[in-house]
Amino acid sequence: MFKNAFRTLQKSKLKTFLIYFSLTFSIASMFLISSISHGIIGMYSTMLQTDGDIIVTQKKIADTFFSDVDIKLLQSIKKIPHVSSASAMILGASPVETLPIVAVYGVTQNRFHNYKLLQGVYPQQNQALIGTSIYKQLSDKTKIQIANKTFQISGVFKSEIGFENGGIVLNIKDAGAIFHKSASILLLTTNLNANIETIIQTIKKLDDNIDVKSTNSFVKNYNQFKIIQTSSNLISFLAFVMGLISIISIMSITVAQRESEFGIMRAIGISMKKIVWSLLVEALILGLSSFVSAYLFSLVLLAIIKHTPSLQGYVNGVISLELFLWIFVSSLLMVTLGSIFPALKAAKTDPILLIQGNKS
Amino acid sequence: MITARTISHRYNNDLALKKTSLHIAKGEFVAFTGESGSGKSTLLSILSTLLTPTEGDVFFLGKKVQEIHDIDTFRKENIGFIFQFHYLIDYLNVKENLKIADNSISDARVQTLTQKLGIEQLLEKYPNELSGGQRQRVAIVRALINKPKVVFADEPTGNLDSKNARIVFELFKQLSEEGTTIIVTTHNKQLADFADTIYEVSDGEL
Numbered sequence: 115m116f117k118n119a120f121r122t123l124q125k126s127k128l129k130t131f132l133i134y135f136s137l138t139f140s141i142a143s144m145f146l147i148s149s150i151s152h153g154i155i156g157m158y159s160t161m162l163q164t165d166g167d168i169i170v171t172q173k174k175i176a177d178t179f180f181s182d183v184d185i186k187l188l189q190s191i192k193k194i195p196h197v198s199s200a201s202a203m204i205l206g207a208s209p210v211e212t213l214p215i216v217a218v219y220g221v222t223q224n225r226f227h228n229y230k231l232l233q234g235v236y237p238q239q240n241q242a243l244i245g246t247s248i249y250k251q252l253s254d255k256t257k258i259q260i261a262n263k264t265f266q267i268s269g270v271f272k273s274e275i276g277f278e279n280g281g282i283v284l285n286i287k288d289a290g291a292i293f294h295k296s297a298s299i300l301l302l303t304t305n306l307n308a309n310i311e312t313i314i315q316t317i318k319k320l321d322d323n324i325d326v327k328s329t330n331s332f333v334k335n336y337n338q339f340k341i342i343q344t345s346s347n348l349i350s351f352l353a354f355v356m357g358l359i360s361i362i363s364i365m366s367i368t369v370a371q372r373e374s375e376f377g378i379m380r381a382i383g384i385s386m387k388k389i390v391w392s393l394l395v396e397a398l399i400l401g402l403s404s405f406v407s408a409y410l411f412s413l414v415l416l417a418i419i420k421h422t423p424s425l426q427g428y429v430n431g432v433i434s435l436e437l438f439l440w441i442f443v444s445s446l447l448m449v450t451l452g453s454i455f456p457a458l459k460a461a462k463t464d465p466i467l468l469i470q471g472n473k474s
Numbered sequence: 475m476i477t478a479r480t481i482s483h484r485y486n487n488d489l490a491l492k493k494t495s496l497h498i499a500k501g502e503f504v505a506f507t508g509e510s511g512s513g514k515s516t517l518l519s520i521l522s523t524l525l526t527p528t529e530g531d532v533f534f535l536g537k538k539v540q541e542i543h544d545i546d547t548f549r550k551e552n553i554g555f556i557f558q559f560h561y562l563i564d565y566l567n568v569k570e571n572l573k574i575a576d577n578s579i580s581d582a583r584v585q586t587l588t589q590k591l592g593i594e595q596l597l598e599k600y601p602n603e604l605s606g607g608q609r610q611r612v613a614i615v616r617a618l619i620n621k622p623k624v625v626f627a628d629e630p631t632g633n634l635d636s637k638n639a640r641i642v643f644e645l646f647k648q649l650s651e652e653g654t655t656i657i658v659t660t661h662n663k664q665l666a667d668f669a670d671t672i673y674e675v676s677d678g679e680l
């Protein structure tokens with residue numbers, strides 16, 4: 115059975131390669147688009163969830179970049195029972211030296227410990243702490259120009275989160291001067307026995323212009339994530355359909371070319387089940403090899419992307435087990451559907467018409 | 475063995491077979507003759523379960539063909555086919571082609587039949603390495619290999635010289651004397667004379 119499958123695949127090398135390549139490309143695009151969007155969402159949510167059970171943003175804001183909240187609120191928030199810590203962040207992006215756009219974080223001092231120092235110390239006023247990816251690209255390692263200001267470099271940090279590793283951390287006052295706000299978001303942690311909902315309600319009463327959410331629900335409902343997720347799902351789906359269409363069309367041509375072979379097989383007593391099965395085995399061999407190639411290709415490409423200096427580590431795809439299995443199942447589905455439909459059509463035709471190559 | 479009741483067949487709108495009825499007994503050697511286009515192949519295809527008639531019923535071994543559950547396996551167990559063109563599977567060698575439907579066929583059986591038709595040297599060859607006549611003889615061996623109860627042959631000797639054609643029809647005659655039902659089409663009147671019963675097909679009618 116497998117021997118024959120390999121023989122027929124070998125017999126029409128061009129067809130085999132066409133299916134193999136189109137499958138590999140569509141599976142690889144599913145891998146890449148999904149893993150990159152998962153990566154982006156994952157990195158950003160991890161960042162917000164660090165030292166943040168509850169997040170305070172400006173009301174009705176489309177993106178945290180545009181958010182503007184008054185840092186003075188921190189004083190009142192800290193006094194709320196069960197709030198164990200509160201910090202503020204400015205999330206901004208600005209040209210740095212010759213790089214067109216770099217993430218710049220202004221943070222209150224109580225957040226500094228989240229950035230793991232590789233060398234130097236945490237920044238004072240007019241000093242900057244530099245992420246590893248950016249540091250590597252600097253020619254002058256002592257000072258750095260952000261927007262139109264120059265900062266002394268106080269140290270270098272390393273982070274697993276690509277957005278941080280390719281970013282710069284400043285004192286929140288310095289960042290405020292660049293981005294013209296006192297804070298973008300406030301993040302607070304609570305005691306274990308705290309009732310998050312009551313705290314949220316209490317904070318909401320402090321200011322009419324703010325929105326307060328648990329960080330988990332913020333991440334879940336964040337529109338930017340939904341947009342990324344939806345477009346990635348859509349593109350993955352399109353890749354799936356493209357793969358499906360190409361395998362169905364190539365398989366239909368194959369089956370049509372081999373109609374007389376199938377007709378003769380049925381005439382001499384090979385059941386259609388066996389014929390469909392042998393087509394399926396051929397398709398599965400193709401599907402599995404395309405899946406493996408696409409997976410390896412994606413890993414290599416993601417590694418290259420991750421280490422491309424100009425991307426500053428912002429694009430960081432992760433292929434989770436779940437994603438792996440999901441795409442694996444999709445690939446098998448693709449080849450199964452793609453080969454079964456043309457085969458079933460052949461099964462419904464009288465053998466003699468298959469043998470004669472009747473096309474009506 | 476086989477009974478056809480008022481079978482008709484239409485291809486699109488062309489009536490190729492007109493309300494034909496006939497009965498074929500066990501061990502009978504039947505030949506259909508007639509001009510090209512008269513409907514011989516259509517009739518043979520319907521009798522042999524390979525084509526569903528537009529109207530009428532065929533009973534095979536007492537069973538209504540359309541009601542046979544696994545018709546492909548039924549064919550394997552009861553019917554051998556020889557087609558006008560040899561139709562071997564091109565990626566399998568001769569031996570594999572012979573054993574394709576039933577891998578349990580003994581080598582001795584393969585040996586006996588291939589010797590009878592003078593192709594015992596060709597077992598390891600692929601169809602595209604054979605001449606037309608050799609391929610036709612492989613197809614004949616394939617049809618007979620699992621000792622079918624009925625053998626259908628549509629112009630089986632079209633690719634053979636008259637000497638080999640006679641060998642094939644003598645083999646059919648011998649098989650029918652041993653109890654195998656043989657149903658062939660041919661436009662060669664001399665070869666048709668080997669048969670017990672000769673039907674003249676003309677314009678879709680017997």
Ligand SMILES: Nc1ncnc2c1ncn2[C@@H]1O[C@H](COP(=O)(O)OP(=O)(O)O)[C@@H](O)[C@H]1O
Nearest residue numbers: 470472485490509510511512513514515516517
């Ligand atoms: N698959 C087909 N589709 C349409 N017409 C067909 C088909 N097969 C045969 N015919 C037509 O049916 C008639 C009988 O053909 P056939 O049974 O092959 O005759 P014979 O075998 O005696 O030459 C012819 O007119 C032929 O053109």
Ligand SMILES: [Mg+2]
Nearest residue numbers: 514515516628
């Ligand atoms: Mg004919």
